[in-house]
Amino acid sequence: MDTKNSFIKIHNGRIITPFRGISNGSVIIKDGIIAEVSEHDPDVPGAVTIDAGGRFISPGFIDIHVHGGGGHDFMDNTVEAFLAIAQTHARFGTTALFPTTLTGSTEDIVKTLETYDEAYLKNKSGAQFMGVHLEGPYLAMSQRGAQDPRYIRDPDPEEYEYILSKSDAIKRWSAAPELKGAIPFGRYVKSKGILVALAHTDAIYEEVMEAYENGYTLATHLYSAMSGVTRRNARRYAGVVESAFLIDEMDVEVIADGVHLSAPLLQLVCKIKGFDKIALITDAIRAAAMPSGKSVIGNIHTGLKVIVEDGVSKLPDRSSFAGSVATADRLVRTMIQMAGISLPDAVRMITHTPASIMNIADRKGSLTLGKDADIVIFDEDITVHTTMVKGKVIYQKDVGL
Structure with missing residues (x-):
């Protein structure tokens, strides 16, 4: 799944931010960069949608x-x-x-x-x-x-x-x-x-x-x-x-x-x-x-x-x-x-x-506005289901990416 250079919405997940957890939130990505972290499921016309399935959405x-x-x-x-x-x-x-x-x-x-x-x-x-x-x-x-x-x-x-x-x-x-x-x-x-x-x-x-x-x-x-x-x-x-x-x-x-x-x-x-x-x-x-x-x-x-x-x-x-x-x-x-x-x-x-x-916190390490969309989706057992680097999905469990 090549989702680079397009709007992506990851929704239905438990988001881990540096400040708090969001129980049923969404992360909006544009051109590989985090554009929004929301407590809701906003409508993003034309976006590629990824359903986290209730799993954790974490920084990479x-x-x-x-x-x-x-x-x-x-x-x-x-x-x-x-x-x-x-x-x-x-x-x-x-x-x-x-x-x-x-x-x-x-x-x-x-x-x-x-x-x-x-x-x-x-x-x-x-x-x-x-x-x-x-x-x-x-x-x-x-x-x-x-x-x-x-x-x-x-x-x-x-x-x-x-x-x-x-x-x-x-x-x-x-x-x-x-x-x-x-x-x-x-x-x-x-x-x-x-x-x-x-x-x-x-x-x-x-x-x-x-x-x-x-x-x-x-x-x-x-x-x-x-x-x-x-x-x-x-x-x-x-x-x-x-x-x-x-x-x-x-x-x-x-x-x-x-x-x-x-x-x-x-x-x-x-x-x-x-x-x-x-x-x-x-x-x-x-x-x-x-x-x-x-x-x-x-x-x-x-x-x-x-x-x-x-x-x-x-x-x-x-x-x-x-x-x-x-x-x-x-x-x-x-x-x-x-x-x-x-x-x-x-x-x-x-x-x-x-x-x-390592002095890269200006662009890595947290799910906050303006940072690279490096994201991991994993379950309660910390089994990784999706890995994304700068808005591109590079691994999906059972898909073979």
């Missing part, structure tokens, strides 16, 4: 940290992989995403950026690409998790300035702030208007505070691959987790797949940080939306082998989780069923909050 889900899905990884560095990942996640309600790299060589990273530029122009039937998130290669070896140790290194101005010169698509860069050269790196990246996040790090509070003051305003997958309370010479120091809690202004993201973090930890993060400072992320690898079994993180030919079981990706020796196989609908479902969060608050953490963190 925004995933700011995702590596792959549907059997593909962004670091496969093919346009086909990029497009397949975008289509895969659209089936589960994601309307906007930030393709995320893994630690790799300079050449691999630049190739991913070049592929992104090509795929961006060809992406007509999947979640919209909003820019690239570079995760690494400037990470702490002690907190590498499933990141390939062959490519972990300290920030090198010659390298990161070169990478930044090759693409305007970079919107976020995650690094360990305690590394040699990480503070100048943060300042430089921030000066380019790019979000700097701390990740895969063993920093203590004093190091995190300095990092925050120099641009590191987001904690990448909170609790995962980062220090908690640390002992040094018998003295205890607050780690990154405690620092993220203590710095009120710091945003955090969490992998709410129900495996990486238990219910009490999810509840604790919500209690301390609040729904406007937490983004739900999939951190999904190529195995998302695929059967359990063996898989690969990163490039299909050179990446790390992993095994998927119990609803999560693990290193072959099962010593560590290795990304996730979650999709966005699962994140919302987990927060409601496992953490006891209300539906509007769960939706807020995967729509309005990530849009604010």
